[in-house]
Amino acid sequence: MHWLFGDQLGPHFLGPDEGGPGRDTPLLMIESRAVFRRRRFHRAKAHLVLSAMRHRAAELGDRVTYVRADTYREGLERAAGGRPVTVRHPTSYAALRLVRALPGVTVGAARGFLVPTARFARWADGHGGKRLRQEDFYHWVRREHGLLMDGDAPAGDHWNLDHDNREPPPHDPTLEVKAPYRPREDEIDDEVRRDLDRWEREGDVRFVGRDGPRRFPATRAEALRALRRFVEHRLATFGPYEDAMLAADPVMSHSLLSSSLNLGLLDPAECVERAEAAWRAGRAPLNSVEGFVRQIAGWREYVWQLYWYFGEEYRRFNELRHTAALPEWWTELDADAVRANCLRTVLAQVRDTGWTHHIPRLMVLGSHALQRGWDPAAVTDWFHRCFVDGYDWVMVPNVVGMSQYADGGRMTTKPYTSGGAYVHRMSDLCGGCDYRPGDRTGDRACPYTAGYWAFLDRHRERLAGNQRVARPVRQLDRLADLDDVRKQERARGDAPP
Structure with a gap:
C-alpha cells in the first residue's frame, strides 16, 4: 500500500519514482482524530483539511482505503495489518519521526517543491x-x-x-x-461540518475561530479554477x-x-x-x-x-529571550476586545476566515507579538493552528526567523517591526482609530509606535551593531519622553491595545 497524508492530495504525489506508488498500487488515507485533540485548530482549517481528504478519497474510489481512526498507528494497523507500506517524505519532523518508527514503512522522496x-x-x-x-x-x-x-x-x-x-x-x-474564485460546498462539506459539531459536543475536541462557508479549494479541480481565475483576472x-x-x-x-x-x-x-x-x-x-x-x-x-x-532545534531558538505567554484575548481571537483599529481588523479577519495576507501577518500580528515579548514558540504554534495554510514547515521559519527574529538574524537582516507610521502609509487601517500613529505617549498613543521604541530600548545593546536598525537605536537617546514610554508600556502589560 501507499499512504497519502492529508497534504499530499494532488496527482503529482502518485508518480512512480523513488518511494512512489505504481499505477495499480492500492492507496491508504488515514483521518486521525487525535491530531485535532492535541491542538486547538481553527475550525475553518479543520473543515478544509478534512473536506480535502474526503473529496480526494471519493475521487480515488475503490483504489483507496480510507480509515477514520483515533491515531495514525491505529489506522495503519487496521488497514495494512503488517503489510509493507510506502509513503512520501512528510512535511514535518513529527510526522517523519512517526513514519520512520513504524515497522514496514518505507519513506520515499518528497514532492510538491521545486528543489530536492x-x-x-x-x-x-x-x-x-x-x-x-x-x-x-x-x-x-x-x-x-x-x-x-x-x-x-x-x-x-x-x-x-x-x-x-x-x-x-x-x-x-x-x-x-x-x-x-469561491468554491461551492457539497454533501461532503455538510458531513464534515456535522462531524466537527459532534466532536465538539463530545467534549474532547475544541476549535477556535468561525467556520463559515468554505472559502478555499478542497479539490484539484477547484484549485485549478482558482489558479486560472487569478492568472486571467x-x-x-x-x-x-x-x-x-x-x-x-x-x-x-x-x-x-x-x-x-x-x-x-x-x-x-x-x-x-x-x-x-x-x-x-x-x-x-x-x-x-x-x-x-x-x-x-x-x-x-x-x-x-x-x-x-x-534542523529541528531551530524551532527552539529564542535569541531575544522573549518568554511572555500569549494573552487569552489573542488566543481566543477576541477582536472585539481590541481598540487599535489595525489589530482589531486583522484579528477579526483571522477569526472569521483563518486567513489574511502576508503583510498583516508580519507587520500587524507578528510585529505586535515581537513588541510585547511573547514566547516565539507559542507565537509559532498560534500561527500554525489559526491559519488555513499553516503547517509546521511553513510557520517555524516564517515566525521564528522572519517575524520574531528569534534566530538573531540567521534568516533575516533585521527585526521586522515598525511604528504606526508604516501601517498608516500602507493601509487605511488608521482611519477612525482611537489612537494616532504619530503619538508615543498619552491617551492616544499608538500601541505600535510606543511598542516600537520600547522594543528598541529593551534590545538596544544587541541591535546597536545591526546596520539596518542602528540609526533608530541611536535616536533613543534623543527621545525626551523615553522614560514615559517605558512606564506606559510596563503599565500596558498584556491588555488588549
Whole structure:
C-alpha cells in the first residue's frame, strides 16, 4: 500500500519514482482524530483539511482505503495489518519521526517543491551555511528552472522588481478587481461540518475561530479554477499593491492559492509557469508576475528548505529571550476586545476566515507579538493552528526567523517591526482609530509606535551593531519622553491595545 497524508492530495504525489506508488498500487488515507485533540485548530482549517481528504478519497474510489481512526498507528494497523507500506517524505519532523518508527514503512522522496532538499543542502553548504539570503537563493532557483529568464539574464534585466510593488493602497475602500474564485460546498462539506459539531459536543475536541462557508479549494479541480481565475483576472493588478492593506478588502489581488499549494492540490511549477506565460503573452505586467514568482519559487521554496536545513532545534531558538505567554484575548481571537483599529481588523479577519495576507501577518500580528515579548514558540504554534495554510514547515521559519527574529538574524537582516507610521502609509487601517500613529505617549498613543521604541530600548545593546536598525537605536537617546514610554508600556502589560 501507499499512504497519502492529508497534504499530499494532488496527482503529482502518485508518480512512480523513488518511494512512489505504481499505477495499480492500492492507496491508504488515514483521518486521525487525535491530531485535532492535541491542538486547538481553527475550525475553518479543520473543515478544509478534512473536506480535502474526503473529496480526494471519493475521487480515488475503490483504489483507496480510507480509515477514520483515533491515531495514525491505529489506522495503519487496521488497514495494512503488517503489510509493507510506502509513503512520501512528510512535511514535518513529527510526522517523519512517526513514519520512520513504524515497522514496514518505507519513506520515499518528497514532492510538491521545486528543489530536492539534498540539492539545496549542497547549495547552502557552498554559501557557508550560516547566513543564507533569500535573494541569492531566488536567483539560483530562477536560473535552475529557467523562470523569467531571457537567456542567462533575468527578464527585464532585473531579478527583483520589489521597488515597483510597494505602492500604498488606493483611496477607494476596495481594489477594483474581479473577485477571487469561491468554491461551492457539497454533501461532503455538510458531513464534515456535522462531524466537527459532534466532536465538539463530545467534549474532547475544541476549535477556535468561525467556520463559515468554505472559502478555499478542497479539490484539484477547484484549485485549478482558482489558479486560472487569478492568472486571467487578478495577476495583472497583484504587484503594485501586494504590500498594501485595506480594511474592507482584505484579499485585494492576492491569489489565495497558498492553502491549495500546501495541501498538495497544486504544484508550484504549474503556478509560476502559468504566470510567466501570461507575461509573455502580454496579459500581465512583469512586476506583478515577478512578485508572484518570487512568493512561490523564492519565498515558499526558501522556507521549506530552511525548515529541513536548519534542523529541528531551530524551532527552539529564542535569541531575544522573549518568554511572555500569549494573552487569552489573542488566543481566543477576541477582536472585539481590541481598540487599535489595525489589530482589531486583522484579528477579526483571522477569526472569521483563518486567513489574511502576508503583510498583516508580519507587520500587524507578528510585529505586535515581537513588541510585547511573547514566547516565539507559542507565537509559532498560534500561527500554525489559526491559519488555513499553516503547517509546521511553513510557520517555524516564517515566525521564528522572519517575524520574531528569534534566530538573531540567521534568516533575516533585521527585526521586522515598525511604528504606526508604516501601517498608516500602507493601509487605511488608521482611519477612525482611537489612537494616532504619530503619538508615543498619552491617551492616544499608538500601541505600535510606543511598542516600537520600547522594543528598541529593551534590545538596544544587541541591535546597536545591526546596520539596518542602528540609526533608530541611536535616536533613543534623543527621545525626551523615553522614560514615559517605558512606564506606559510596563503599565500596558498584556491588555488588549
